Amino acid sequence: MSVTRNLMFNAYSGGVAALTAVVAHKVVELAWTTITGEEPPQVNDPAVPQAKAFAWVLANAVGIGLLGVAANRFAAQRWLKFSGEESARSMRTVSVRF
Numbered sequence: 771m772s773v774t775r776n777l778m779f780n781a782y783s784g785g786v787a788a789l790t791a792v793v794a795h796k797v798v799e800l801a802w803t804t805i806t807g808e809e810p811p812q813v814n815d816p817a818v819p820q821a822k823a824f825a826w827v828l829a830n831a832v833g834i835g836l837l838g839v840a841a842n843r844f845a846a847q848r849w850l851k852f853s854g855e856e857s858a859r860s861m862r863t864v865s866v867r868f
Contacts, residue, residue: 775853783845790841791834798833802826 802810813823 775855779845779849779853782849783842786841786845787838790837794834794837795830797837798830801833802829 799810802808811818811822811826813826
């Protein structure tokens, strides 16, 4: 992949990621309010119980993480359809060692 196409893909996927982060946060807030019947807690407020603050942070992390992966996959699929070549990100392999 040429440098120009790589920059174009990075700009495209960055825009998708930014939009996804905003949407994901709103989705998690809506899910929290629907499930608990309360507004999301202010995690830095000492009056909020620690368990509730941690639950909110965990819900945010999981929700934003899952939607982030979905957005990256969407961007890579759209890029492949648009350009006919895989993105540099999708060609990388990740090896995890314990």
